[in-house]
Structures are given as C-alpha cells and as structure tokens.
Amino acid sequence: MIRFEKVTKSYAGPDKPALNQVTINVDKGEFVFLVGASGSGKSTALRLLLREMRPTTGRVYVAGKEINRLATWKVPRLRRQIGTVFQDFRLLQNKNVSENVAFALQVIGRSNRDIKRMVPETLELVGLADKANRMPEELSGGEQQRVAVARAMVNDPMILIADEPTGNLDPATSAGIMKLLDRINGTGTTVLMATHDHGVVDQGRKRVVELEHGRVVRDEASGVYGYQH
Amino acid sequence: MQLRHVNTNLRQGLRRNASMHLAVILTLFVSLSLAGIGLMMSKQADLTVDVIGSELQIQVVLCLPDDPQNASCTSEVTEEQKSAIADAIEDNPEVADVTFESKAQSLEKLKVLLGPEQFEGPDPVFTVEDAPQAVRITLKDPNDFDGTVDAVANLDGVSYITLAKDEVKPIFTLIDVLQYSSWGAAAALILASILLVANTIRLTALARRKEIEIMRLVGASRIFIALPFLLEALVTALVGVGLAIGAVAAFTQFAIVGGLGEVVKALPFIGWPEWVETSLVLLAVAPVLTVVPTLLLTRKYLRL
Numbered sequence: 173m174i175r176f177e178k179v180t181k182s183y184a185g186p187d188k189p190a191l192n193q194v195t196i197n198v199d200k201g202e203f204v205f206l207v208g209a210s211g212s213g214k215s216t217a218l219r220l221l222l223r224e225m226r227p228t229t230g231r232v233y234v235a236g237k238e239i240n241r242l243a244t245w246k247v248p249r250l251r252r253q254i255g256t257v258f259q260d261f262r263l264l265q266n267k268n269v270s271e272n273v274a275f276a277l278q279v280i281g282r283s284n285r286d287i288k289r290m291v292p293e294t295l296e297l298v299g300l301a302d303k304a305n306r307m308p309e310e311l312s313g314g315e316q317q318r319v320a321v322a323r324a325m326v327n328d329p330m331i332l333i334a335d336e337p338t339g340n341l342d343p344a345t346s347a348g349i350m351k352l353l354d355r356i357n358g359t360g361t362t363v364l365m366a367t368h369d370h371g372v373v374d375q376g377r378k379r380v381v382e383l384e385h386g387r388v389v390r391d392e393a394s395g396v397y398g399y400q401h
Numbered sequence: 402m403q404l405r406h407v408n409t410n411l412r413q414g415l416r417r418n419a420s421m422h423l424a425v426i427l428t429l430f431v432s433l434s435l436a437g438i439g440l441m442m443s444k445q446a447d448l449t450v451d452v453i454g455s456e457l458q459i460q461v462v463l464c465l466p467d468d469p470q471n472a473s474c475t476s477e478v479t480e481e482q483k484s485a486i487a488d489a490i491e492d493n494p495e496v497a498d499v500t501f502e503s504k505a506q507s508l509e510k511l512k513v514l515l516g517p518e519q520f521e522g523p524d525p526v527f528t529v530e531d532a533p534q535a536v537r538i539t540l541k542d543p544n545d546f547d548g549t550v551d552a553v554a555n556l557d558g559v560s561y562i563t564l565a566k567d568e569v570k571p572i573f574t575l576i577d578v579l580q581y582s583s584w585g586a587a588a589a590l591i592l593a594s595i596l597l598v599a600n601t602i603r604l605t606a607l608a609r610r611k612e613i614e615i616m617r618l619v620g621a622s623r624i625f626i627a628l629p630f631l632l633e634a635l636v637t638a639l640v641g642v643g644l645a646i647g648a649v650a651a652f653t654q655f656a657i658v659g660g661l662g663e664v665v666k667a668l669p670f671i672g673w674p675e676w677v678e679t680s681l682v683l684l685a686v687a688p689v690l691t692v693v694p695t696l697l698l699t700r701k702y703l704r705l
Contacts, residue, residue: 222618245623252620264612278406279621327619 173331173362174198174221179230181216181386189228190216192386198364200330203357205373206366207397208383214366217383218333221364222254223247235330252280255324255332255361259339261316263308263323270295270304273322280327294326298352314345321352325361332356334365338372346372370397410629414605415636421601422637425594425691429641430648432590433687437649437679439583441657444675446576449668457497458565459546461486461536464558468533471560478534482558489552490538496549498539508532513669533560572668594641595694602630602695606702613703627699634691642687646680 176196182189191213198204206214219225220232226240233239239250263272270291277287295301298318308316317337324332334353338346350372357363367373373380373396380395381388415422463483464474483501490499502510508529512520519526536553540546546564553559606613616626653676662670 248617248620248622250620251618256618262611262615264615275615276619279616279619279625281622281625323615323619 173200173202173235174364175231175233176217176220177231177233179217179220179227179232181213181220181225182228189386191220191227191383193230194383194386194388196381196388196391198362200362201357201360203354203363203376203378204365205376205378205380205395206364206383207368207373207380210368211385212383213386214383215335216386218335218364218366221331221333222256223250248280252327253330255321255327255329257317257320257324257332257334257337259336261308261313261320261340263316263319265308268305268307269300269311269319269322272308272319273326276323276326282327290326294322297325297356298322312345313341314348317341317345317349318352321349321356325356329361331362331364334363334367336367336369337365338367338369343371347375350376373397407625407628407632411632411636414629414633417608418601418605418633421597421604422633425597425601425637426641426644428590428594428597429638429687429691430644432587432594433642433645433683434648434652435583435590436587436686437645437683438652439580439587440679440682441649441653441671441675442576442580442583444678445657445671446573446580448671449572449576457540457542459538459540459549460563460565461490461538461553462560462563463534463536464560465531465533468560474558474560478558482556483534486536486553486556486558489556490536490549493549493552495540495542495545496538497541500537502535502537504529504532504534507535516666591690594690598634598637598691598694599698601633602698602702605630606699617703623700626703627696630695630699630703631692634695635688638687638691642683645683645687649679649683650676 174196175198176191176194179191179194180189181191194213194217196217206217208214220227221234221239223239223242231238231240234250235253237250242250264275267275273291273294274287277290282290292301292304295304298321300315300318300322303311303315308319311319317340321332321337332353337353338349341349346369353363353365354376377394377396380390380392380397382390462470463478463486464471464476466474466476468474487499487501490496508520508527508531511527511532515527520528538549540549550562550564554562613626653671653673657670658672661668662672
C-alpha cells in the first residue's frame with residue numbers, strides 16, 4: 173500500500189538530509205508506528221506521502237503508483253485516498269462538528285445527499301453522534317481529535333496518516349483515540365502514525381519503524397517505543 | 402461542484418476584504434477609463450488621417466473649370482494630363498503609395514469636413530461639379546517631399562499642392578500626446594491594481610490559511626480552492642469596467658459629441674459607434690487583467 177524506496181530528501185542548506193536512503197514497505201491493512209526524536213525525519217516522510225514535496229532521490233509509491241511522478245493536477249485525487257490527522261486538530265472554529273466533517277466532502281464536490289448520509293455515519297463511528305451541533309470550543313481535546321479523525325475518515329480513504337495525534341492529550345484520552353484508530357484499522361484502512369508517545373506505542377504492540385537522523389534504525393513487527401532488551 | 406459553498410465563500414470574501422476590493426475597483430475604474438480615452442484618441446487619429454491625410458501625405462489637387470484656386474486652370478483636368486501626372490509621381494523614389502480620388506470621393510470628404518448641410522436641398526452650395534479630383538501621395542519620409550513637389554508642381558492639370566505635414570502636424574501631436582499620456586497613466590494604474598489584487602490575495606490567504614490547508618489536505622482541486630479568489634477578481638473587474646465604460650461615455654458626450662464636435666467644425670470627430678467598440682475592448686481586457694494575475698498569484702500564495 174505504501175512503499176518508500178531508497179528515499180533521500182535534502183532541504184536547502186548545509187544540513188544532513190532529512191531522510192537518507194529510507195526504504196519502508198507498508199502492506200494494505202497494516203498499522204505502523206513511525207517513531208523517532210524530533211528532527212528524525214518522521215514529518216518529512218508523511219509530507220512526501222501527501223506529495224507536499226518530492227524526494228531528492230528515490231521513489232515513493234502509494235497503492236502501486238509512483239507518486240513523485242504524478243502530474244500536479246492529479247495530486248488532489250491522491251489526497252482523497254489519504255486521511256490526515258494532526259496533533260493540533262486543525263478544526264475550523266466557525267463551524268460546528270457536523271459542518272467541520274461535511275467541509276471535507278463539500279470541497280471535493282460531493283453531493284448534498286451524500287453529505288447528509290456520510291457525515292452522521294462517520295460521527296457515529298467516532299462516537300460523536302450526539303455532539304454534531306457543538307462548536308469546537310465546546311469540546312474537550314479528545315473530542316476535538318475525534319472530530320478531526322471523522323473529517324479524515326468521512327471520504328473512506330485507503331490510508332490514514334496521523335501525525336502525533338495524541339501529542340496534546342492526556343494518557344486516558346490518548347488511549348481512547350488509539351482505540352478509535354485501532355477500530356478504523358480493523359475495517360481495512362492502513363494506518364501510519366508518527367508519534368513520540370511511549371505509552372501509546374508500548375501498549376499498541378504493533379509494527380514499529382524507528383527513524384534516527386533520517387535513517388531507518390529499527391523495523392520490528394511487534395515493537396515498543398525504545399529497544400527491547 | 403458545490404455552488405452553495407462557492408457562493409458563500411464569494412460573499413464572505415467580498416465582505417471580508419471590502420476596503421481592498423474598493424481600492425481595486427477604484428484603480429481599475431481610473432486606469433480603464435484612461436485606457437478607454439487613449440483608445441478613443443487613437444480612433445480619432447485614424448479618422449483624422451482618413452479625412453485630412455497623415456503627415457506623410459501630399460495632396461495634389463487637380464484643375465477644375467474656372468478653378469478659384471488657380472487662374473491658369475481653364476478646364477477640368479484631362480485624362481492625358483492625369484496620366485502625365487501619374488507617370489511623374491510613380492517614377493519618384495520618395496513616393497511610397499499613390500491613390501487617385503474621384504470627384505465623388507472628394508465630395509464625400511468635403512461633406513465630412515464642412516458638414517452635410519451645404520450639400521443638401523434643392524440648391525446646394527456645393528455639388529459634385531465643384532469637387533476637384535486629387536492625387537493623394539504617401540511619402541516614405543515626411544521630410545523628403547521636394548522631389549515630388551518639383552516633379553508635379555508645374556505640370557498641366559495641377560491646381561495646387563498641399564503638404565499635410567504642415568497642416569496636420571499640430572493636430573496629430575496633440576492627439577498623440579493625449580493618447581500616449583492616457584496609456585502611460587493607465588499602464589501605471591493597471592500595475593497598481595495588480596499589486597492591490599496581489600495584496601488582497603495575500604491577506605485572504607492569511608485569513609483563510611487553516612481552511613485552505615484543510616482543503617488541500619482533503620483533496621480539493623486547485624480550481625475549487627482558487628475559485629472564490631477568481632470570482633472575487635471577476636466581480637471587482639466587472640464593477641471597475643462598468644464604471645470605466647460610464648466614464649468614457651461621459652467623455653464621449655461632454656468632450657467630443659457635445660464638446661469639440663460642436664466647437665471645431667473643420668475636423669471630423671468620433672462618436673458613439675467608437676464608444677461601443679472601446680467599451681467592448683475594455684469589457685474583454687478588464688477580466689483578463691484581474692483574473693490572470695489572480696490565477697498566477699493564487700498558485701504562489703496558496704501553494705496550489
């Protein structure tokens with residue numbers, strides 16, 4: 173489903189490359205934690221997947237397609253297959269829960285009939301069916317992140333990318349979000365989650381890919397945050 | 402496409418940047434008005450050339466019976482005289498082009514110059530018999546006319562020669578000054594309006610950065626993201642051009658049709674048909690002036 177093939181990404185300036193000859197293969201339906209310290213290259217990897225930029229060398233594949241060769245006008249279609257969740261939720265404060273989720277469908281031109289059907293279904297999935305009319309400021313951090321997950325999932329993407337989704341949440345709320353992501357993964361969606369959160373990774377017991385200075389230093393099928401001794 | 406979403410965004414955008422849009426409309430209004438006046442001036446110059454000749458031209462007026470301009474002309478110019486005159490002109494290296502003007506064509510030009518009243522009615526002041534035939538010579542260089550004048554001046558059948566250079570130069574100089582100063586000022590103001598459009602887009606992109614970021618991430622197409630910006634540009638362009646067309650209409654009415662046209666009878670003036678042509682040009686140009694920069698700038702500022 174996702175493949176990085178000897179990917180190197182260098183930014184302008186004398187610094188070492190953000191990613192250096194990285195090769196990662198993620199199968200359909202897998203749940204992968206991408207871990208590593210700040211500056212290890214996690215965010216760069218996610219941005220390459222979304223075709224926010226192209227690698228300096230190497231190839232990135234999504235669903236068998238080499239996305240760095242994708243024409244610019246086809247990039248929106250790629251992004252419709254990838255849901256994205258961030259640490260800071262990125263909700264629109266002037267829209268309520270339902271409108272925030274519907275926004276993701278409106279801007280890709282889905283019909284009102286589809287929107288009326290899909291939004292409540294997705295809010296049900298994330299457990300916010302009863303808060304559809306609340307404004308973001310009326311919600312807790314965990315609930316706001318659920319709205320963000322609903323927005324990412326409403327178009328039924330093949331892949332969910334989560335960049336530190338529990339970074340702003342307490343451990344109990346984080347566990348709730350992890351359960352939700354696990355459930356989404358259970359429906360066949362491939363989940364790639366970049367995180368610093370030791371507790372979440374240790375409890376998840378899922379595949380862990382660790383980056384350090386832009387290189388893959390560990391790839392374990394059922395790992396924890398640090399090395400297992 | 403979600404028209405309601407686009408419509409809501411358009412209205413919000415116009416309201417959010419009302420003062421900026423007003424600035425764009427005003428600069429577009431002034432710049433397009435000046436461009437329109439420049440265009441009218443160029444049409445005026447063309448019309449003037451048609452009727453009284455350009456400064457590159459020499460008019461050789463041929464004899465009439467009892468010619469009031471030349472006592473030695475006793476009869477209408479003959480075909481033999483005309484062909485001798487034509488030979489003399491065509492052999493001259495200073496000449497770029499020659500056209501013969503019949504009595505009827507000459508009469509038409511007189512009508513434009515003097516107004517139709519003197520040519521109408523049961524006993525008109527001028528008839529086709531009073532209109533002289535002429536040869537209109539276009540020179541390669543307006544200052545190289547001696548050879549041509551010398552070659553034809555003493556030929557039989559020539560009544561007199563006019564050098565358009567001396568007569569029309571001040572008129573063309575005035576028209577040129579008006580035309581180019583209008584265009585120069587219009588170009589500067591159009592640049593200003595493009596810079597204002599750029600600023601508006603930058604401010605809007607900043608105000609809507611979160612929304613635009615989400616749109617990009619969930620896979621909204623580039624045209625969908627840029628559409629509210631393009632529509633805002635189009636609305637401001639249409640308001641600006643509407644005002645400019647009105648201003649050019651006022652110029653046409655007060656400066657030309659009811660102004661110079663009434664006072665200076667010796668020259669032909671443009672009128673409403675030219676205003677219609679100019680308005681169509683402005684209508685075509687204005688959206689391009691705002692929409693094309695918007696397309697380019699949205700790519701830059703919205704990272705599309």
